[in-house]
Amino acid sequence: MNRNLLLLLCAACVAAIAGCGSPKPKGQVLRIPLLVEPTTMDPARVEDGPTIEVLMHIYDGLVQWDDHNRVVPALAQSWDVSPDGRIYTFHLRRDARFHSGRLVTAQDFVYSINRALSPSTASTVAGTYLNDIEGAEDVLAGRAASAKGVKALDEHTLQLTITKPRAYFLAKLTYPTAYVVDRQNVESGPQWTEHPIGTGPFKLVRWDHNSMVVLAANHQYWNGRPELDTIERPIVLRPSTRHAQYESGELDMTDVTMGDYDRDVSDPKLKRQMRVLDRPAVYYFALNQKAYPPFRDRRVRLAFAYALDKRSLVRLALKGVNRVANGILPPGIPGFDPNYRGIPYDVTTARALLAQAGYPGGKGLPPLTLTFREQMADLKRLAEAAAQMYKSNLGVDVKLREMEWGVFLQERNRGTLPFYLLRWMADYLDPQDFLSVMLRTGAPENVIGYSNPRFDSLCDKADSLTNQLQRLTLYRQAERIAVEDAPWIPLFFQRDVELWKPYVKGDRNCLMGHLPHITTYIDTSER
Amino acid sequence: MRRYVIRRLLAAVPTLLAISAITFFMGYLAPGDPVEIILGQHANPVAKARVRHELGLDRGPLAQYLAFVSGALRGDLGVSYVTRRPVTQILAEGLPNTAALAVAALAIALVVGVALGVVAAVRQGSWIDKACMVAALAGVSVPAFVLGPLLILLLALRLGWLPVAGWGGARYMVLPAVVLAGRPSAMIARLTRAQMAEVLRQDYIRTARAKGLSEWQTITRHALRNALTPVLTVAGTSLGYLLSGSFVVESIFTVPGIGAASVESIFRRDYPVIQGTTLLMATGFVLVNLVVDLLYGYLDPRSAATGAMELAAARERE
Numbered sequence: 001m002n003r004n005l006l007l008l009l010c011a012a013c014v015a016a017i018a019g020c021g022s023p024k025p026k027g028q029v030l031r032i033p034l035l036v037e038p039t040t041m042d043p044a045r046v047e048d049g050p051t052i053e054v055l056m057h058i059y060d061g062l063v064q065w066d067d068h069n070r071v072v073p074a075l076a077q078s079w080d081v082s083p084d085g086r087i088y089t090f091h092l093r094r095d096a097r098f099h100s101g102r103l104v105t106a107q108d109f110v111y112s113i114n115r116a117l118s119p120s121t122a123s124t125v126a127g128t129y130l131n132d133i134e135g136a137e138d139v140l141a142g143r144a145a146s147a148k149g150v151k152a153l154d155e156h157t158l159q160l161t162i163t164k165p166r167a168y169f170l171a172k173l174t175y176p177t178a179y180v181v182d183r184q185n186v187e188s189g190p191q192w193t194e195h196p197i198g199t200g201p202f203k204l205v206r207w208d209h210n211s212m213v214v215l216a217a218n219h220q221y222w223n224g225r226p227e228l229d230t231i232e233r234p235i236v237l238r239p240s241t242r243h244a245q246y247e248s249g250e251l252d253m254t255d256v257t258m259g260d261y262d263r264d265v266s267d268p269k270l271k272r273q274m275r276v277l278d279r280p281a282v283y284y285f286a287l288n289q290k291a292y293p294p295f296r297d298r299r300v301r302l303a304f305a306y307a308l309d310k311r312s313l314v315r316l317a318l319k320g321v322n323r324v325a326n327g328i329l330p331p332g333i334p335g336f337d338p339n340y341r342g343i344p345y346d347v348t349t350a351r352a353l354l355a356q357a358g359y360p361g362g363k364g365l366p367p368l369t370l371t372f373r374e375q376m377a378d379l380k381r382l383a384e385a386a387a388q389m390y391k392s393n394l395g396v397d398v399k400l401r402e403m404e405w406g407v408f409l410q411e412r413n414r415g416t417l418p419f420y421l422l423r424w425m426a427d428y429l430d431p432q433d434f435l436s437v438m439l440r441t442g443a444p445e446n447v448i449g450y451s452n453p454r455f456d457s458l459c460d461k462a463d464s465l466t467n468q469l470q471r472l473t474l475y476r477q478a479e480r481i482a483v484e485d486a487p488w489i490p491l492f493f494q495r496d497v498e499l500w501k502p503y504v505k506g507d508r509n510c511l512m513g514h515l516p517h518i519t520t521y522i523d524t525s526e527r
Numbered sequence: 528m529r530r531y532v533i534r535r536l537l538a539a540v541p542t543l544l545a546i547s548a549i550t551f552f553m554g555y556l557a558p559g560d561p562v563e564i565i566l567g568q569h570a571n572p573v574a575k576a577r578v579r580h581e582l583g584l585d586r587g588p589l590a591q592y593l594a595f596v597s598g599a600l601r602g603d604l605g606v607s608y609v610t611r612r613p614v615t616q617i618l619a620e621g622l623p624n625t626a627a628l629a630v631a632a633l634a635i636a637l638v639v640g641v642a643l644g645v646v647a648a649v650r651q652g653s654w655i656d657k658a659c660m661v662a663a664l665a666g667v668s669v670p671a672f673v674l675g676p677l678l679i680l681l682l683a684l685r686l687g688w689l690p691v692a693g694w695g696g697a698r699y700m701v702l703p704a705v706v707l708a709g710r711p712s713a714m715i716a717r718l719t720r721a722q723m724a725e726v727l728r729q730d731y732i733r734t735a736r737a738k739g740l741s742e743w744q745t746i747t748r749h750a751l752r753n754a755l756t757p758v759l760t761v762a763g764t765s766l767g768y769l770l771s772g773s774f775v776v777e778s779i780f781t782v783p784g785i786g787a788a789s790v791e792s793i794f795r796r797d798y799p800v801i802q803g804t805t806l807l808m809a810t811g812f813v814l815v816n817l818v819v820d821l822l823y824g825y826l827d828p829r830s831a832a833t834g835a836m837e838l839a840a841a842r843e844r845e
Contacts, residue, residue, distance in 0.1 A: 124566055244676075245693075
């Protein structure tokens with residue numbers, strides 16, 4: 001009798017703990033996972049995509065991206081640019097308030113920009129996004145407390161002066177490092193990021209570290225109250241867990257890894273919920289002339305480019321999801337040319353070029369190693385397939401080496417890797433961020449020793465022009481030079497695959513990523 | 528006994544010092560400049576020098592190690608390179624969750640392990656015995672990264688009884704605790720079986736049966752009580768394993784514990800957090816073992832000479 005009672009009690013406990021399935025939230029609650037713990041709630045310092053996506057909901061800048069990949073007004077209602085393209089005068093909205101209720105002024109922007117540049121903020125990104133502003137370098141180096149080019153003309157007018165005309169300057173201001181922060185909040189103590197006060201459509205109401213971030217709608221938002229009441233962002237590190245949570249109904253959205261792709265695409269229900277989204281990033285092989293002398297010969301580099309059947313690589317390694325990269329600029333970046341064919345797959349030309357360079361059938365080439373990031377199954381498959389192509393098409397043995405990410409970056413930055421597979425993702429949607437930043441002679445990111453004076457001159461000219469049509473013409477010419485010089489072999493453009501529940505409606509997306517969920521709503525009749 | 532306690536306490540000191548040295552130099556020798564992790568590769572040299580000085584990285588390795596140890600003794604393990612939050616705060620947030628999970632797993636391991644061990648010993652040689660020991664073998668052999676997804680598939684996705692992952696109540700704890708309990712359950716089952724088998728052969732058990740006690744009473748009142756002392760010791764040492772071994776389980780089930788913080792810090796090369804979690808785990812393990820040894824020495828004075836673990840292992844071999 002006693003034993004039976006004990007068994008009954010145990011069964012009751014299990015039933016009580018287990019409940020019945022996962023709870024369904026009521027009302028307008030969106031549940032989307034965060035892939036990592038947010039690194040900070042300080043917009044001046046943020047540099048990783050998942051955290052940026054959270055901060056976009058809490059803060060605003062002068063300008064923002066829209067769903068047509070255009071820079072459109074945010075806290076700046078409008079702006080004027082001086083004829084020489086150096087002075088930007090922003091007219092701020094008069095109805096924008098911080099979450100505390102205080103109205104936003106031009107002085108808040110002066111404080112925020114100078115603070116982002118200040119060495120005491122130790123921002124890794126302010127130098128990239130705000131360095132065009134006059135006097136920014138002085139603040140970054142600790143020689144001045146405020147930048148000369150940042151001025152509040154009155155309560156609602158902000159003037160930014162840049163050192164040279166830069167057509168992409170506004171695009172740079174979309175990055176969170178230029179968001180406005182509340183001085184009182186920032187100076188309240190070192191833990192202010194636990195309770196940030198922004199101007200954005202949502203407020204941070206809960207941040208359980210390594211567990212959950214909860215955002216609640218800002219009813220005073222200048223652009224109208226968001227449709228959603230709450231956004232829950234559980235922090236889920238493992239893709240398989242995220243996928244299982246999506247299937248069980250605990251999440252409204254998840255990313256799809258290549259490991260899950262086949263299964264999802266063959267499931268009619270999940271296939272209907274699948275979205276494939278272009279992202280402004282290119283994967284490439286870098287041919288380092290400094291670390292591997294044969295790559296100083298353009299014919300050798302071109303031979304490696306001609307010998308690669310990119311279409312097969314994408315089909316074999318990436319299940320055909322991604323778009324083959326013929327050029328460097330990804331689709332959606334101004335200047336992208338869908339008709340450009342780049343270096344085609346041509347084994348005969350590849351062999352001939354290698355022979356002309358003095359390495360017939362690959363003979364005489366020093367050993368070559370292709371390095372790529374470890375624990376990336378797709379990249380590993382791609383590297384293995386490429387090595388096989390080089391062996392059969394050129395007779396070249398390419399060894400493969402997976403490397404821990406931090407060590408990889410360090411070695412790459414030191415310029416010691418002769419041949420590596422990497423991705424470059426846009427900081428902002430402009431060709432300058434790909435061509436001038438990555439391949440111009442002496443650019444900090446150009447660690448592979450590529451130099452072509454004509455390429456440099458076209459980039460320099462395009463960087464300084466304000467006429468977009470003229471700029472894009474020059475960048476296109478520069479891109480062709482770079483592709484045909486083959487310091488890089490562009491491989492494919494990034495595409496993200498995601499699953500979204502059909503009851504999530506009204507969400508917006510741009511090339512840079514998901515836009516703040518201002519218009520998103522839950523169709524409760526479908527949930 | 529007092530001498531035994533003092534000897535064990537003193538023996539823990541060099542162990543802890545060695546742990547602190549390994550932990551520190553692991554971070555010190557790891558590739559990558561901490562200042563570049565904080566400020567970025569292209570940061571201004573003046574700013575880099577300032578941060579290097581602020582963090583004391585411009586001092587020699589020995590001076591840095593001594594500062595690390597003295598900070599650790601004061602409860603200051605530095606600041607995360609990535610989040611700029613104090614490491615002790617990160618650990619303090621994660622530790623209660625890791626501890627709760629470990630205790631829940633230990634409770635499951637004790638109940639399941641003792642039950643399996645007793646049943647196997649009582650039905651020694653039968654198919655029930657073999658089934659229990661196969662289950663124990665599976666518990667030891669199947670890793671958490673296999674068992675976890677299998678249970679998610681069955682109990683969360685197919686049957687919908689439990690949530691897949693998350694943290695916030697008893698129902699969220701069931702799956703990770705069960706997965707974490709797999710290995711210690713198996714160890715306890717094997718030890719309980721060995722102990723029970725030995726006790727059941729003793730004269731006083733025969734006497735109890737001859738007096739007319741039921742099998743249930745004989746086992747629960749006489750056999751189990753005597754067999755459990757070494758089992759409890761192993762359970763204690765298992766707690767150390769559970770506290771330090773939940774990295775994978777926390778990651779699978781998104782438990783916001785020390786393991787999850789540690790995994791993330793490894794991916795971000797956040798060395799102060801890696802050092803802090805390693806030091807905490809290793810110290811916890813040493814302290815739990817120390818407490819178990821002392822407790823065992825108190826319960827069984829013979830172990831004061833040999834050590835609790837050795838004695839328990841010897842008993843399992845018997």
